[in-house]
Amino acid sequence: MEELHQGESMHTAITGIILLISLISTPIYGRNPSRTQTDTKSFSQPFIDVAKNCTPAVVFIRAEGAPPRNDPNDMFNDEFFHRFFGGPPRRQGPQVSQGSGFIISKDGYIMTNLHVVRGAKKITVTLQDGTSREVSASYIGGDSHTDIAVIKIDEEQGSNFPFIEMSNSDDLEVGEWVVAIGNPFGLEASVSAGIISAKGRQGLQITDYEDFIQTDAAINPGNSGGPLIDLDKKVVGMNTAIVSQSGGYMGIGFAIPSNILQNIKHQLVENGVVTRGFLGVSLQPIDNDLAEAFGTKTTQGALVVDVVEDSPAEKAGLQQGDIITKLNGNTIKSPGQLRNDVVLLPPGTVVKLTVNRNGKMMTIPVTLGTYGANTLVSSTTASRHLGISVDNLTNQNIQKYRLHQDDQGVIVVSIEPDSPASRSGIQPGSLVMAVNHQKVTNVTEFNDALQNVKSGQRILLLIRQGQMMKFYSLRAE
Incomplete structure (x- = not known):
C-alpha cells in the first residue's frame, strides 16, 4: 500500500511538471492576450490614478540668491550628497537651489524641505497642472530642526490651485504601496513606486528630530520636498533624504511623516514660528549592567538621571532613577525616541508616562511645557x-x-x-x-x-x- 501511494505521488508530480513545461513553452500567440492585458491594467490602475490626480499638485521649485552656506542648495550640489556620500566642490557666490514641493491648499500654500528654500531672495514655482507656467512664491516660515518649510504662491486669494490632502501617517503599515512624485535631476513630474520599508527610523543624523518613514520608491537628488503618496491619493510623507554610495537611487530613501508635516505646517502658517513640547529630564540608555542593577529584564526604555528644576517633569513627580517605558501606551525603546516623541508634540499636551520605579509600574500624567521657556535647558x-x-x-x-x-x-x-x-x-x-x-x-x-x-x-x-x-x-x- 505504501509503495502504491508513492507511485501515485510520483505520477502526480510528473504530470504537474509536464503541465508546467507545456504552459511555459506555449507561444505568446497561443495565450489569451486580452486577459493578460486586463490583469496588468487592473494592477496598474491605482498607480495610474495617483499619477493623474496628484501630479498637478506637485511643483518644481527654484530658489535664487541664497548666500554660500555650509550646506549646498543646488540640484547637483545637493545636501543629500554631502550628508551621505560627499559631492562636488561647492560653488562660490549666490546659490541656486532646485527641488520639489506640493500644494496643500487651493489658495497656494506649498510644503517643501527647508534646505531647498533656505536663505532664498527669490522663489519661483513651476506648476505642473498642464500649464507649465511659472509663478513667484513667498517664504512663509521654516523649521531647521525638522527641515520643513512652507511657501505660498504670490497670487490673489481665492485662486483654485490643485492640492493634495494629507493622511494619518500613524496608520501606515510596512509593506504598503506608496508613490513618490518629484523632479529628480530637474526631470519634472517624475513618478516612482515602491513600498514602505520601515517606520520610525531615528538616529540617522539627517535632522535634529527624526521619525522617518523608510521607502524603496526611487528617490534621487531633486526629489527633496516632494510628496510620498499612498494609493488613496493622500500624502503620507515628504521625501527628504537618500542613502547612496553613487549619488543615485540605491533603494533607501527617507520621508518625514505627514503627521509631523501637519503639526509644523499649522504652526508656521498660524504663528510663523514652531513651539515644541518640553518634559524636563536628562536621560541615558539602559545597558545590560544597568538593567541588572535596576532589576529589569529589558534594555528598552529611558533612564532618568536628572530632573530639571521647575519643569513639567518635576511638577508631575518624576524622580531620578525612574525608567520611562511607555508614552501614551507606546513602547519607548531609547532616550532618543522619547525625546523626539515629546518635542514633536505641542506645548500643553497631556501625556501619560508609564514608569518603572524600583520595580513597581506606575502611570504618571505630565502636562508638557514649552521648549525654550526654561532657561536651564539649551534650545537654539x-x-x-x-x-x-x-x-x-x-x-x-x-x-x-x-x-x-x-x-x-x-x-x-x-x-x-x-x-x-x-x-x-x-x-x-x-x-x-x-x-x-x-x-x-x-x-x-x-x-x-x-x-x-x-x-x-x-x-x-x-x-x-x-x-x-x-x-x-x-x-x-
Whole structure:
C-alpha cells in the first residue's frame, strides 16, 4: 500500500511538471492576450490614478540668491550628497537651489524641505497642472530642526490651485504601496513606486528630530520636498533624504511623516514660528549592567538621571532613577525616541508616562511645557528675518561666553552670512536683552517678540557686547 501511494505521488508530480513545461513553452500567440492585458491594467490602475490626480499638485521649485552656506542648495550640489556620500566642490557666490514641493491648499500654500528654500531672495514655482507656467512664491516660515518649510504662491486669494490632502501617517503599515512624485535631476513630474520599508527610523543624523518613514520608491537628488503618496491619493510623507554610495537611487530613501508635516505646517502658517513640547529630564540608555542593577529584564526604555528644576517633569513627580517605558501606551525603546516623541508634540499636551520605579509600574500624567521657556535647558532657535540664532543662558553658555549668573537675555550663537544681523556688526556671544522694547529672558520670549514681523519692517534690538550696551536697528528680510 505504501509503495502504491508513492507511485501515485510520483505520477502526480510528473504530470504537474509536464503541465508546467507545456504552459511555459506555449507561444505568446497561443495565450489569451486580452486577459493578460486586463490583469496588468487592473494592477496598474491605482498607480495610474495617483499619477493623474496628484501630479498637478506637485511643483518644481527654484530658489535664487541664497548666500554660500555650509550646506549646498543646488540640484547637483545637493545636501543629500554631502550628508551621505560627499559631492562636488561647492560653488562660490549666490546659490541656486532646485527641488520639489506640493500644494496643500487651493489658495497656494506649498510644503517643501527647508534646505531647498533656505536663505532664498527669490522663489519661483513651476506648476505642473498642464500649464507649465511659472509663478513667484513667498517664504512663509521654516523649521531647521525638522527641515520643513512652507511657501505660498504670490497670487490673489481665492485662486483654485490643485492640492493634495494629507493622511494619518500613524496608520501606515510596512509593506504598503506608496508613490513618490518629484523632479529628480530637474526631470519634472517624475513618478516612482515602491513600498514602505520601515517606520520610525531615528538616529540617522539627517535632522535634529527624526521619525522617518523608510521607502524603496526611487528617490534621487531633486526629489527633496516632494510628496510620498499612498494609493488613496493622500500624502503620507515628504521625501527628504537618500542613502547612496553613487549619488543615485540605491533603494533607501527617507520621508518625514505627514503627521509631523501637519503639526509644523499649522504652526508656521498660524504663528510663523514652531513651539515644541518640553518634559524636563536628562536621560541615558539602559545597558545590560544597568538593567541588572535596576532589576529589569529589558534594555528598552529611558533612564532618568536628572530632573530639571521647575519643569513639567518635576511638577508631575518624576524622580531620578525612574525608567520611562511607555508614552501614551507606546513602547519607548531609547532616550532618543522619547525625546523626539515629546518635542514633536505641542506645548500643553497631556501625556501619560508609564514608569518603572524600583520595580513597581506606575502611570504618571505630565502636562508638557514649552521648549525654550526654561532657561536651564539649551534650545537654539533661528530668526529667518534677521539671520541670527540664539540660545538660552544655560550654565554651559554662561561659562562659554563668560557671562554672569544674574545676566538676563538670550545669547547669540551664530550669524548668517550677508544677513541683516551680519551687516549690522552683531557678533556671536552678544546678549540680546530686548526686541522692540520688549524684554526677552528666554528663547520662547524671543520668538514671541518676532512672531508678527513682516519683511521690510524695522526691528530694534537692545544688545550687550562685552561691557557695551547698544541699540541696533535691523530691517527684516
